[in-house]
Amino acid sequence: MTSQRNLGKNTQAIHAGEARTSTTEKSGIPLLPPIYQNSTFRFTTAAECAEAFRDEESGYVYTRWGNPTQEVLEKKLAVLEAGEDALATASGMGAVSTALLTALAEGGHVVAMENLYSATFQILNEELQRFGIETTFVDATDTAQIERAIRDDTKVLYLESPTNPLLKLIDLRASAEIAKAHGLTSIIDNTFATPCGQQPIALGIDVVVHSMTKYLSGTGAVIAGAIIGEKEFVTRAKEGALRNFGAVISPFNAWLTLHGLTTLPLRFTRHCENAARIAAFLETHPAIAWVRYPGLPSHPQHELAEHQMEAFGGMITLELKGGRTAGEHLVDRLQLCSLAVSLGDVRTLICHPASTTHSHVPAEIRQQIGVTDGLVRISVGLEDTDDIIADLEQALQSHTS
């Protein structure tokens, strides 16, 4: 495994964690890691079974505790995210909740970025509050605000960068240093950047979580999540919150994700190339007030993006001049791109938060958090760039003309 860490990203994505030898197959080794679609494992003697219960490393007992297909995926994830160990979970929220439950204890306090994925915000703002765990939300793009919010009982610093949907960036190295100085566990949701766009652990962050539903699996076929970090943390998560609360990935979803991961670097490169061209096109369009893409020199934190990101990703956010009507009009007229939530798919997905994901948020609060009525988020897919641009152009033109 150590040598796999020195290989290139494409080679890691394809080979890391996969067996080169087999103790069970007499004639050849399956080229694709097989799927162990079973809930439990059979033993031939009481002594064998007792040993498996005593020493978990010695074998598989029950799929909620461990399964060979999950483990191939976990080894691959650990190598790709440059962490010691990894855990696959049933969903991105399974990863977020398991990581938080592992890092926190009764009465602890969290400092978190104010713009977070909505369900993560709800876990911190509502669910954990019920158990006496408080969260202070700060604009972590200003790291001084993180430092100021830390209390004696703070246990966790929780971040997302780039943020959803405004694509703001947090200085991860500086944030990790603050967390270390105060003995906090730093956790980042790296779903938007993927391990190909940014390597938080190399920048000093303790724990990475993912919604593998997105870029990592890539084809929109599964709901899945991941936790990557030090072996001690991952083992505690696996043997505690994951196993007991039960957000375990199914072998089939682990297997699909495993195959999705093999093409992640290739897909991500293409997502980034498409997004860079499309962002440049949108920035010059008369119907658009502004475009946010970390790779554009006009992004307010472009310098930080260049410094800490290896690639700028496939997400673009823009503000239409015509507000909500223009936003609804644009998504109504799309012919190739799909009106859908989620991201990181091979297909281009577009959403208009004001009329969908944030429609329940009062207009003044939406305005306050920057989710304005003309805001549109694009997850750029892998179609030919010219075709995506042509679709956007006709949808934008039919409004302006």
Ligand code: PLP
């Ligand atoms: N984190 C981010 C940044 C997301 O965008 C999402 C879902 O959109 C999640 C976590 C939750 O992931 P899942 O739907 O796989 O539970």
